[in-house]
Structure formats: C-alpha cells, structure tokens
Amino acid sequence: MTRKILKSAQNNQALYIICLMLFLVVAFHLLVSYLQVSYQKEFSQSLLSKAEDISSDLGSSIQEASALSPLECDAQTINKLRIILSKHEFTHDLGLIFNNKVNCSANWGLLADSTPLDSVLYHSPSGYYFASQVANIFPVAAKYDITNKGSVIAFTINAPFKNFDQLNKNFSYKIISKNRKYTFHNYAAHYQFKTDTLLKPQVVETCSTQFQYCIETYNNRPGLLYFPFYISALLIGLIGFISFLIAYSICSYLDKSHSMEFRFRKAIENEELYLEYQPILELKSNKIIGVESLIRWKDSVYGNVSPELFLGIAEQLSLYPTLAYNSVKKALNELSPVLRADSDFSVAININAYEIQTKEYLDYLYDLCTENKIKPQQIKIEITERIELPLDELSCFASKAKTYGFSISLDDFGTGVSNLVWLTEINFDVIKIDKVFTQSISDELKQEMLLAIMSLITNLNRTVIFEGVETVEEYNFIKNYNDDYQVQGQGWYFYKSLPLTELLHVLGQQGGD
Numbered sequence: 001m002t003r004k005i006l007k008s009a010q011n012n013q014a015l016y017i018i019c020l021m022l023f024l025v026v027a028f029h030l031l032v033s034y035l036q037v038s039y040q041k042e043f044s045q046s047l048l049s050k051a052e053d054i055s056s057d058l059g060s061s062i063q064e065a066s067a068l069s070p071l072e073c074d075a076q077t078i079n080k081l082r083i084i085l086s087k088h089e090f091t092h093d094l095g096l097i098f099n100n101k102v103n104c105s106a107n108w109g110l111l112a113d114s115t116p117l118d119s120v121l122y123h124s125p126s127g128y129y130f131a132s133q134v135a136n137i138f139p140v141a142a143k144y145d146i147t148n149k150g151s152v153i154a155f156t157i158n159a160p161f162k163n164f165d166q167l168n169k170n171f172s173y174k175i176i177s178k179n180r181k182y183t184f185h186n187y188a189a190h191y192q193f194k195t196d197t198l199l200k201p202q203v204v205e206t207c208s209t210q211f212q213y214c215i216e217t218y219n220n221r222p223g224l225l226y227f228p229f230y231i232s233a234l235l236i237g238l239i240g241f242i243s244f245l246i247a248y249s250i251c252s253y254l255d256k257s258h259s260m261e262f263r264f265r266k267a268i269e270n271e272e273l274y275l276e277y278q279p280i281l282e283l284k285s286n287k288i289i290g291v292e293s294l295i296r297w298k299d300s301v302y303g304n305v306s307p308e309l310f311l312g313i314a315e316q317l318s319l320y321p322t323l324a325y326n327s328v329k330k331a332l333n334e335l336s337p338v339l340r341a342d343s344d345f346s347v348a349i350n351i352n353a354y355e356i357q358t359k360e361y362l363d364y365l366y367d368l369c370t371e372n373k374i375k376p377q378q379i380k381i382e383i384t385e386r387i388e389l390p391l392d393e394l395s396c397f398a399s400k401a402k403t404y405g406f407s408i409s410l411d412d413f414g415t416g417v418s419n420l421v422w423l424t425e426i427n428f429d430v431i432k433i434d435k436v437f438t439q440s441i442s443d444e445l446k447q448e449m450l451l452a453i454m455s456l457i458t459n460l461n462r463t464v465i466f467e468g469v470e471t472v473e474e475y476n477f478i479k480n481y482n483d484d485y486q487v488q489g490q491g492w493y494f495y496k497s498l499p500l501t502e503l504l505h506v507l508g509q510q511g512g513d
C-alpha cells in the first residue's frame with residue numbers, strides 16, 4: 001500500500017513540476033503586473049499633474065485676455081495678447097474669435113481668413129469649448145488643440161506630452177472628459193492589443209479634482225508580456241528549472257520521510273516504541289509462571305512492524321544500544337510490582353550480540369534489578385540460536401550472567417546449526433523449542449524429530465518451553481508426552497503478546513481463581 005503510494009508519488013513528479021511551473025509562471029506574471037500597476041499609477045499621476053499645469057496655464061491666459069478692453073483685433077490689443085502669451089509657459093498662441101472664426105492671434109497678428117470652428121468644438125460644463133488637432137487655422141500645416149471661452153481662444157500643441165510619449169512606449173494613454181464624451185489627448189503605444197485577445201490591457205484611471213477630465217493609462221503588455229520575447233522565454237525556462245528543483249526536493253523529502261529508516265529514527269526519538277508481554281504457562285497446572293517481553297512499533301504509515309525487521313534497522317542506524325537499554329529498563333519498571341509480588345514469576349528478555357559484547361550490560365541489568373527490588377533469578381536472558389558469535393564468547397557471557405544470578409535461555413532451539421554443541425558447551429537453564437517443531441505434529445518426519453529432541457532435552461534436566469503452541473492438538477500432544485516432566489508452553493493457543501494493562505488483568509483473574 002505504502003509502496004504503491006510512493007510509486008504513484010514518483011509517477012506524479014512530472015505532474016507536480018508542471019503544476020508548480022504553471023503556478024510560478026502565473027504568480028510571477030501577477031507579481032510583475034502588480035509592480036507595473038504601481039508604476040502605471042505613478043505615470044498616470046505625473047501625466048495628470050502635467051495636464052493640470054497646462055489647464056491652469058490656459059485658464060489663466062484666457063482669463064487675462066478676457067479682461068482686455070476693448071476686446072478687438074486692433075494692433076494694441078494684439079500687442080497686449082503677446083505680453084500675456086509671453087508670461088504663459090504652455091499656451092502656444094492666444095487669439096480672438098468672432099463668429100466662430102479666429103480673427104487675430106498673438107503670433108500671427110490679423111488673420112485674413114480661417115476655417116470656422118463650429119463642428120469640432122466640445123462644450124464643457126465649466127463654460128469652455130475644446131477642440132483637438134484642428135488644422136487650417138493659421139497658414140501653416142501644424143495642428144492645434146484649442147481652448148475657447150467667450151471671445152478668447154488659446155492654442156496648444158502636443159509638445160508638453162511628447163516626453164510622456166517617449167517615457168514608456170508600452171503605455172498608451174488618453175486624457176478624456178469625466179463624462180467620456182471628449183478626448184483631449186490620445187497617445188497610442190506602438191504595441192497594441194487586438195480587442196478580441198484574451199489578455200486585455202491593464203487600465204489605470206486617475207481623475208483630476210480641479211478639472212473635468214481623467215487620465216486613462218493602458219498597459220498593453222501586462223506581466224510577462226512586458227519583456228521582449230527572448231527574455232520571457234528565458235524567464236519561463238528559469239521558472240521551469242526552479243520548479244524542477246523544488247518538485248525534486250519535495251519528492252526526495254517525501255520519499256525520505258516515508259522511508260522506514262527515517263520513520264524509525266523519529267519513533268525512537270519520540271519514544272514511540274512500547275512493550276507487550278506474552279505469558280508463559282506451566283502446562284501441568286496451566287498457570288502463568290512468567291512472561292516474555294517483546295518490543296513493538298506501530299507506525300502510522302507501515303502499521304505494525306515486525307521486531308525482526310526494525311531491530312535490523314536499529315542496528316544499521318546504530319540505534320540498537322538506545323533501544324536495548326530503554327526496552328529492558330521499561331520492562332523491569334513496568335513488571336516490578338508483579339515480580340516483587342511473586343518471586344517465582346519471571347520475565348524473559350531477548351538480547352542480541354550487542355548486549356553480549358558490551359561489558360557493562362550485565363552490571364546495568366543487575367543495577368536495574370536492585371533499583372526495582374527484583375531478584376536477578378527472575379530475569380531469564382534469552383540467547384537465540386541464530387546469533388552469530390563464537391561459542392566461547394557466548395559461553396563466557398552465560399557463565400558471567402549466572403554469577404549475577406540471572407537465568408540463561410536458549411531461544412529458537414532447533415533452528416540454528418550448532419545447537420547440539422551449544423547444549424554441551426553452554427550451561428543453559430531453559431531451552432525454548434522453536435515453533436517449527438512445536439507445530440510439526442501433523443508431519444510424521446518432524447514429529448519423529450520432535451520426539452527425539454524432547455527425549456534428548458529431558459535427559460539434560462533443563463526447563464523446557466515449547467514456543468508457538470497454536471492449536472489444541474499441539475497442546476495435547478506436548479502435554480501428554482511430557483506428563484511426568486515439568487514443561488512449559490507459550491503461544492497463541494494460550495495468549496498472544498499483551499499490553500501491560502491486559503496482562504495485569506489476566507494475572508489478576510488467575511490470582512482470583
């Protein structure tokens with residue numbers, strides 16, 4: 001199940017990269033657009049200030065000219081117009097208009113003939129008339145923007161906005177009346193969107209509080225489109241590469257965090273490992289006379305992991321010593337009330353090569369017994385036949401353990417290769433016959449072997465425990481054959497390994513019985 005998840009996670013790596021890349025491209029596009037909007041707002045604001053300066057300049061020049069008297073195109077008035085014009089920065093020319101025809105101007109003097117302005121004028125609520133890009137007023141090809149109030153007409157040309165036109169070639173802009181009926185000035189950037197494209201230009205509108213117009217700026221290339229094609233392609237390539245790196249790191253982290261080694265290390269750090277105890281019974285009386293302490297790890301991804309598997313991982317990761325010391329300490333702490341209450345009750349603990357080769361281990365175990373007021377005789381140290389250590393080392397350890405008062409059990413008897421030699425060289429107190437033999441009663445050959453093994457062991461005068469008793473047939477067979485011999489049994493027929501509370505409950509019931 002977990003493997004399937006991991007496999008599909010790997011298969012989805014490409015999908016992650018594509019999604020992440022799309023996300024980053026969109027995020028980058030939005031970020032650039034956002035920054036552009038700020039810049040666009042600044043740009044709009046500068047345009048508006050410039051437009052307001054021009055409007056104020058025109059307003060004041062028209063106002064001053066309107067105050068002239070008499071307001072006629074005589075030489076004196078034209079001279080006065082010239083004086084007014086010289087004081088105004090943005091007013092290009094100033095003239096007088098009668099019957100919709102410009103009769104004279106400061107720059108051109110008296111005009112013989114000019115085009116009537118009727119059809120092109122826009123009337124603002126403040127009493128001004130405007131027209132833009134009007135030709136044929138003066139005897140030149142130039143076009144003028146016109147502002148007219150009463151008999152005075154002021155002329156402007158586009159020059160003040162030229163700087164803005166140059167400033168940002170991707171922004172178009174318009175100066176339009178607030179009622180949107182009239183466009184005073186219009187600049188179209190060279191990059192224009194077709195109206196049917198999906199990406200509409202980004203529009204920012206800033207309205208004047210003094211005058212009846214607004215500035216509309218259009219960013220025709222929002223976001224990533226702002227950059228030339230090769231830079232956009234380079235950026236998208238870079239984003240793709242970053243996406244790959246991120247997705248790769250996430251997948252590697254997920255792989256790693258789902259690996260059993262990673263999760264086991266975390267479990268040790270968080271002290272998630274716990275103990276269960278499997279009762280061992282004396283078959284004659286069916287009484288629980290001890291337990292075997294078995295370590296457990298339940299992981300949220302891998303479920304119940306076999307100790308044989310995670311003990312190997314603990315060794316690979318050099319975490320076995322922590323596990324070994326913690327588990328035996330916990331077992332003795334948890335069981336101490338039971339062990340103190342009944343000095344015949346025993347606990348079997350499993351050890352590996354590490355404990356055998358660590359000189360201080362037996363001292364540690366002895367100290368634990370003292371701390372918990374338990375007799376060392378109540379501790380049965382199980383050495384499995386599968387352990388790969390020289391016989392003399394095992395024998396030496398067993399002898400030393402016995403000097404402390406501990407009992408020594410030979411675990412999984414019958415599954416190793418050198419068991420018969422072991423029986424003569426190591427002074428075991430208990431021999432635990434492996435479940436392979438216990439469960440062999442239906443197989444004739446194995447049954448013969450079991451009988452031979454049993455007669456061999458009974459002659460050695462050791463305590464015998466049959467491991468892995470699962471069925472009533474197995475139980476009856478072992479019990480009947482050993483009727484006059486003190487054998488013990490352990491297995492699912494009696495109990496599986498139990499959490500401490502359940503064990504205490506079972507022992508409580510037995511005491512009651």
Ligand SMILES: Nc1nc2c(ncn2[C@@H]2O[C@@H]3COP(=O)(O)O[C@H]4[C@@H](O)[C@H](n5cnc6c(=O)[nH]c(N)nc65)O[C@@H]4COP(=O)(O)O[C@H]3[C@H]2O)c(=O)[nH]1
Nearest residue numbers: 293294295307308327350351352468469470490491492493
């Ligand atoms: N099929 C079957 N199995 C039965 C039956 N009755 C008991 N078992 C299982 O047989 C194993 C007996 O432990 P073991 O031979 O010492 O073998 C143990 C022991 O060598 C090792 N182990 C467990 N706890 C510790 C520990 O705290 N320290 C060390 N060093 N090794 C441990 O892990 C091995 C496996 O432990 P578990 O998986 O708990 O497996 C346990 C137990 O759950 C039965 O009727 N049928």
